[in-house]
Amino acid sequence: MTIEDQDFIMRQVKLMAKGIGVFMSLTSLKELLKLEFSFDDELTDQEIDGIIYLARTEELIDKNILSKKELEEALGVTSERVDQLLNNEASPNGKERDILEQLIEDNQYWMNQDETDL
Template identity: 30%
Template sequence: MNTEDKDWLMRQVRAFATGLGALLSKDSLRDFLEYKHYDSAIITDDDLDALIVYAQFQRLAEARQLSAADLAAASGIAADRLAAFTKGTALPTTAEQRQMQEFLDHAAE
């Protein structure tokens, strides 16, 4: 699969994760990919983990109506990286996923 196809597929999965994926597990997203006859090896479990935690993070930020600057300050993630996640041009690193999870955990308290 070429890079354009993978990018398109990642955008589709990101849209799905943003909509329902925050409520679904990684296995459910993997089942969706296989149901749609995509080569599920194209998207790794790490990619799915990143998409799920970002979808939950984004949902909370929208619910609290946080500005990009406030979200960057509260989460400790650089504003340009948050913008890249929103545009779909980057996935959170493991460290950024950890920061997002800490933000989510703190918000739940």
């Protein structure tokens, strides 16, 4: 798979995770993405998880629940690394993925608060 193809797929996965993925469990979203994009051999489950967690982390940042500085501190990385992750220039490693998952779980109530208030 070319870099352009992978970048396209990562952007599409991120868009779906931010859109419909907010209302779905991680497992359901992964199954939908596999059906939609047929990328079983192209992306691993860990890569898909990382993209989804990054998309949901961006939502936390967009809703001012989490700052980029707090994300840097939580991940124990530089601002450059955070920018690479958020701009799809890099994928989170195992430790970063675990931390992102925990951040999402810790803030899930606040992420859904805006939708339930409507």
